[in-house]
Amino acid sequence: MLHMDDSRLPKCVLYGELSSGKRHSRGQYLHYKDSLKRSVNKCNISLIDWEEQARHRSVWRGIIHDGINHFEANQAAQAQVEALEN
Numbered sequence: 001m002l003h004m005d006d007s008r009l010p011k012c013v014l015y016g017e018l019s020s021g022k023r024h025s026r027g028q029y030l031h032y033k034d035s036l037k038r039s040v041n042k043c044n045i046s047l048i049d050w051e052e053q054a055r056h057r058s059v060w061r062g063i064i065h066d067g068i069n070h071f072e073a074n075q076a077a078q079a080q081v082e083a084l085e086n
Contacts, residue, residue, distance in 0.1 A: 015033070043068060043071045
């Protein structure tokens with residue numbers, strides 16, 4: 001999406017913000033952008049310079065593969081801890 005024209009809908013949705021509306025009384029709804037940030041953070045990918053890294057496809061692919069491996073290792077470790085607690 002980084003290479004898309006700024007007027008394309010997927011890019012507008014990712015980088016856009018609501019101009020009006022109310023917050024839900026029981027808390028905020030999770031926006032798509034917030035969900036993506038959580039996923040990127042869980043994969044140990046820097047939120048500061050991910051856009052610059054994504055401009056270089058081969059570098060980005062390596063970062064994604066490393067991030068997924070990191071995420072899966074954390075999930076497996078967490079599952080083992082939960083299994084031992086039960």
